[in-house]
Amino acid sequence: MDVDKVSFYPLLPDLLTDISQAHFVAIDLELSGVPSKGVHSVGKPSLQQRYLETKEAAERYQILQFGLTCVEQDVANQKYILKPYNFDLSPVIAERGLDIERIFSYQSGAAEFLLKVGFDMGRPFTHGVPYLSRVESREARNKHVKRQDKSSLADIQIKPTEVESLAFLDRVRSEIRGWLTSPNAEGTSYVNIAPVGAEVFKNASESPAELSRFEKRLVHQLVRAEFPDLVTVSKRGFVQIIRFDREREDQIAAGRKRDSDERINRQKGFRWVIEALLGSDLHKLDLQECAKDPLSGEQVFADMDEYRAQFHRAHALMQNNPRVLVGHNCFLDFIYIYRTFIGPLPDTVEEYQRKLHKLWPTIIDTKYMSTHNCGDINPVSSLEQIAEQMSFEKTPRTETAPEHSKYEDTESFHEAGYDSYLTAGIAVRLSSKLEKAGQYVDLDAHDTTKLDPWTLAGRNQNPDYAARDLASLTLSEPSTTSISRPATAQEGFTPSTPGLDWKRNGDPTVVGTSGPHDPNPQKLKHRYTPLPAGRVKDGMPGFKSDFWRVYGNRMRVFGTEEAVFVLEDQGYGEDGSEEEMVGGQGGVGV
CATH class of the missing domain: 3.30.420.10 (Ribonuclease H-like superfamily/Ribonuclease H)
Structure with missing residues (x-):
């Protein structure tokens, strides 16, 4: 087959x-x-x-x-x-x-x-x-965690001679402080940092105004260093600044992790078969991915209870x-x-x-x-x-x-x-x-x-x-x-x-x-x-x-x-439960 x-x-x-x-x-x-x-x-x-x-x-x-x-x-x-x-x-x-x-x-x-x-x-x-190999899966997860940790990013050092960058940072500070001190600040949930003159080109498709990647990094860096109660959100062409909310941020982080795990598990592909041959724990397998047409790949109606029952019988x-x-x-x-x-x-x-x-x-x-x-x-x-x-x-x-x-x-x-x-x-x-x-x-x-x-x-x-x-x-x-x-x-x-x-x-x-x-x-x-x-x-x-x-x-x-x-026995446990060491790291997580 x-x-x-x-x-x-x-x-x-x-x-x-x-x-x-x-x-x-x-x-x-x-x-x-x-x-x-x-x-x-x-x-x-x-x-x-x-x-x-x-x-x-x-x-x-x-x-x-x-x-x-x-x-x-x-x-x-x-x-x-x-x-x-x-x-x-x-x-x-x-x-x-x-x-x-x-x-x-x-x-x-x-x-x-x-x-x-x-x-x-x-x-x-x-x-x-x-x-994906076990090590590649681990690397993908570690890199996702690192990307979410903004404090791990190295700051861009602006020299006194870089007057354009310093002027840009002064403008961003001014716009943020103006928003925070505005009488309508409580009713305004965000402020957008866009290029100077962006409103002039708002409807001019031939000359779209966007912040460069360098300018976006400067905005993120400035808010992180000087406005700890605010959060930056990168958008297409500009950066949006909103107030920090722990519950919202935790939900966003959980959603991003879930999305990352789903992509890793889809890419894992054939390694699910290898892990089955190894007798590993396969409970992270998303059975919804299996409810598809084998010829077209389109999602199909499936009895998920039957899928789960079949999976658990095999897994046991x-x-x-x-x-x-x-x-x-x-x-x-x-x-x-x-x-x-x-x-x-x-x-x-x-x-x-x-x-x-x-x-x-x-x-x-x-x-x-x-x-x-x-x-x-x-x-x-x-x-x-x-x-x-x-x-x-x-x-x-x-x-x-x-x-x-x-x-x-x-x-x-x-x-x-x-x-x-x-x-x-x-x-x-x-x-x-x-x-x-x-x-x-x-x-x-x-x-x-x-x-x-x-x-x-x-x-x-x-x-x-x-x-x-x-x-x-x-x-x-x-x-x-x-x-x-x-x-x-x-x-x-x-x-x-x-x-x-x-x-x-x-x-x-x-x-x-x-x-x-x-x-x-x-x-x-x-x-x-x-x-x-x-x-x-x-x-x-x-x-x-x-x-x-x-x-x-x-x-x-x-x-x-x-x-x-x-191949000879090397003294692992009678139940064979000792975790495999890979590249100096323990664990058999799949």
């Missing part, structure tokens, strides 16, 4: 409902530029170096398209229902008066690629959904309950998402890891799933190739929701919505297949007769193996030589399906049963709570199973020394 700036708010209640009911959400991005890899004289770059390259790119380039597929687990019918959305995002600040400046750019190579695959480069500008499921997010080769994607919607990126990959994991406790990379224990030879593992391999799997059943049928019979590679749709299907079927196979770690690293084909693919240096499609080995059924003896209590995992034979020995990426980490999966600080709907038979492993200790919270980063980016 394509969503643009006109249909975004009308479709938002249904989208929030889909997110709230999702077993997990798959994502994908299309970007205006990607990292330029640095030249390293010796060896591979470290993960820190790759992070800094990507950080620099995320600070320069933009997300042009965001794909999002909500995957609902239909236990009653034993299938997964896929609901893909495709959003174009606009880098333009459409709402006026926010005083936010955003610089955006394109990388020539990325633009060439997007044009080659048929991407409409103008669409983000003409149809894109707006957005989402709040304080971050979604499980799935991407393919998504190390880069999440850096861009953080920079675009949260705020400035940390300087170190360790600090970024901590902040990202606090935001989304469970992230799954299907590229890592397909290349786990792949050894020194990087297998072929593109999204298209894995999707083609998994298309032969008949179970678990997946089905596209009728109102989201755009991609059911159409291939749209490199459209973010379609790629998120493929990622969702891969996550369902590959995780099920891997858990049923269950033998991906060698028990005895010295006895290659007992190794399964996935480990052999990574260890064997024979050129014949190197030339083969190693991804197909990764996704193939276990060989008859793989180990079949039951695992002991100390080395076994807790599978979703009873009876599966899992091993953990020999895999350096899997947390062992000894040491500081508690092996009990029930004690993992994964804040996501699945809906109480049971489970599809032979479907995805349950998120509380040990399967995700191996495959969850790991992102493949080929080309680096580490080759994998690992």
Whole structure:
């Protein structure tokens, strides 16, 4: 389903409902530029170096398209229902008066690629959904407060030689004092400060008389300094001076703040979706914005009680309950998402890891799933190739929701919505297949007769193996030589399906049963709570199973020394209520 700036708010209640009911959400991005890899004289770059390259790119380039597929687990019918959305995002600040400046750019190579695959480069500008990051929203509010504080304005210093300005100020003083001392002053509620001779040109359209911006500032400054019981109101061409009234001024200030908040919330746009995925409080969302025609954007009659009921049902499921997010080769994607919607990126990959994991406790990379224990030879593992391999799997059943049928019979590679749709299907079927196979770690690293084909693919240096499609080995059924003896209590995992034979020995990426980490999966600080709907038979492993200790919270980063980016728990509260720190400032206000 394509969503643009006109249909975004009308479709938002249904989208929030889909997110709230999702077993997990798959994502994908299309970007205006990607990292330029640095030249390293010796060896591979470290993960820190790759992070800094990507950080620099995320600070320069933009997300042009965001794909999002909500995957609902239909236990009653034993299938997964896929609901893909495709959003174009606009880098333009459409709402006026926010005083936010955003610089955006394109990388020539990325633009060439997007044009080659048929991407409409103008669409983000003409149809894109707006957005503001958390930091931009905070900046807009702070600038509004600063604009309302007239005392924060620097005074204009008038020199004795500036006789025209001094004469202007003398005239303004005289007019104000004349008004205040006039016998009719009590009955006159204001005085207007206009240019000299304004009455002569009152009806002469060819020569309108107006105060300049400089003269207006002088009037505001003079009244603020010398007449504290008066207030200035800037009008077109002149300044009106009225008596100070606390109640009226408070009402005006409240109205201006309300107007500013409404403009910020409208510009926030797609970040409402990001905050929903984060489990944030969304009560500031104005549902009146959703009561519009999705084609024309015109206001329509709507049952607001029904809107509110739908919103509160979804919100109750989402709040304080971050979604499980799935991407393919998504190390880069999440850096861009953080920079675009949260705020400035940390300087170190360790600090970024901590902040990202606090935001989304469970992230799954299907590229890592397909290349786990792949050894020194990087297998072929593109999204298209894995999707083609998994298309032969008949179970678990997946089905596209009728109102989201755009991609059911159409291939749209490199459209973010379609790629998120493929990622969702891969996550369902590959995780099920891997858990049923269950033998991906060698028990005895010295006895290659007992190794399964996935480990052999990574260890064997024979050129014949190197030339083969190693991804197909990764996704193939276990060989008859793989180990079949039951695992002991100390080395076994807790599978979703009873009876599966899992091993953990020999895999350096899997947390062992000894040491500081508690092996009990029930004690993992994964804040996501699945809906109480049971489970599809032979479907995805349950998120509380040990399967995700191996495959969850790991992102493949080929080309680096580490080759994998690992998210670990960092000791936040059991209820996950600790506020995210952004750029040294606390709070998750949306």
